[in-house]
Amino acid sequence: MRFTIIFQIVSFIFVFNTQAQTSRVIIDGRDEKPLIATFTEHSIVYGSMRDVANALDLGLYFAAETGKIELKTAQFRLKATGDNPFVVVNDIVTGAESVYQLPVNVISAGNDLFVPLNDFARFLDIVLPTDVSFETAGRELVVGEFRPAHHIDITGMEVEERKNGYLIRLKSNRSIKDFSGFYREDGWFYLTIVGARVDMNAFKNFAPKTPVRRVVPEQTPTAFQLSIQLNREVHSTDIFRDPKGDDIIIALHRRVDPTELAQNHRRAATEEALARERDRWKLDVIVIDPGHGGKDPGTIGVRGTREKDVALVISKKLGELIERNMPNTRVVYTRETDEFVELDRRGQIANEAGGKLFISIHANSMPRKPAPQRGFEIYLLRPGRTEEAIRIAERENSVIRFEEDYEERYAHLTDENFILVTMAHSAYIRYSEQFADILQNKMRQNTRVNNRGIRQAGFYVLVGASMPSVLFEVGYLSNPDEERFLASSQGQQQIAEAMFKAVERFSREYETMFETASGF
Ligand SMILES: [Zn+2]
Known part of the structure; x- marks a missing residue:
C-alpha cells in the first residue's frame, strides 16, 4: 500500500514536470489534429487518453469511482485502468472480449490516464477503421486516412444454388489472403478470416436460405469468425477466393443420398418392369x-x-369373332389361304408377332376309316406318354415329309432333345393347361362334340412357339357323322364360337392373374 502511494506521488510529480511534452497526430500525412500531452519515462512515451480521444474523434467515458477510461468506436470499447497493465477490448456487436497486457502500468493523472503510446497504438489499430502506429523517434501518432467504406472488408454474404450444390459468397472489398474454414460432421462450417472487419448487421440479419439454416458471426479484434449451420444435404465443402474477384467462396457439395438414388432407381426399374410385365x-x-x-x-375324311x-374355315371364323369382340386383341394367322407353311415357320410367325397364345387347329383321324371314335382332343406340348398320343403326334409331325430337307431341319428333334425343348416350354405350360381347361369346358358347354380330354404329345408345331400353346383336334374326320358336322358351316361356327368363348375367358383370367400376382 505504501509503495503504491509513493509511486503515485512520484508519478504525479513526474507528469507534472513533463507535461509540456506533446506528440503530434498525423492523419493521412497531414498534421491537422490537436496535440497529445505526453511524457517519457525509461524511454517509454506515455500519452493522454483524453487527448487521443479528442484527436481521433473517439467517444470517451470516464468512470471516476474506478479510475477507468473507456474509448468508444461504433463497434469497439477500449478500456484502460490506472495502475493496471491490462487493456480490455470489447466488440459490442459480437460481445467478444479480449484482454491484452501492456509492458507497463497505465498511469492515472486526475481524470485522465496516460498510456504507453507505442503499445496503445496497436489497440487503436484494431478498433479504428484505419492504420494506426506510433513513431517513437518523432513522437508522432500516425493515422491512415479514415475511409469508413473501406473499413468493412466483408459486406455480406449470398447463397447461390449450383447444379451440384451451393456457393456461399462472402462479398469482400479487398483481397484477403488469410482465411480458413472447416466443415464438421455436426453440420457446422467454421470460417475464420484473419484481420477482416465485417458489416455485422449483414450477418445478423441474414435470413436462412437453403442450405444455410443459421449463421453466427463473431468479430474479434484480430479476425472475423463465422459459424454457418448447414442442412443435411451438404456433404463436403471447399473454401477459396473467387478467381474473378476478391470474394471468398465456400463451395458446398450436395450430398447424393445413396438410398434416395437407389430408391429412385428401384422405383423406375420397378415401374418399367411392371409396365413390361403388364404388357x-x-x-x-x-x-x-x-x-x-x-x-x-392333312387327313381326309370318309366323304373326302x-x-x-x-x-382354315374354323380358324377364320374364330379370328373374326376375336376381331369383332376383342378390339384390343390382334389376330395373327400362320396362313390365311390354302398354302403350305413349314411347321417351324409357323412358330417363327407366332414369335415374330409377339403372340401371347398359340392355337393350332387340326382335325383327327384313325388310321383305318370309317372308325367309331369321335370327339375333340386338346394337346399340350409334352413328349407323348401314351401310344395314342405318340401315334397322333407322329401323324401330325409326319407332315414334315412335305417339307424340303426335313431330315436336316428337324434333326435336332431327336427323342432326347425333344424333352429338352419341351422343358423350355415349361414356363408356359401352366397357362397352356389353363387355356386347355377352359377350352375343354367351353366345347362341352357349347357343342355336341364328345370330349376326349386334354392330352400331351410332342407336336413339332408347338415346339417353335414361345408362348402358351395348344394343339386342338376338333374332331374325327374318320367318323362319318362327325365328318358331316365338321364340314358343315353350322358345325364350324359352333366350334369357332366355343373357342372364342374360351379365348375371351382365358384373356380375362390371364390378365387378372397378373394383377393378382403383382399386387397391382
Ligand atoms: Zn393335323
Missing part, C-alpha cells in the same frame, strides 16, 4: 395356326373332307 400379360396378340395347307391336305379346309 407381357396382355393377351393382345393371338396366333391362330390352321393346320396343314397347300400340298399338305380335307383337314386343311376344316382347319
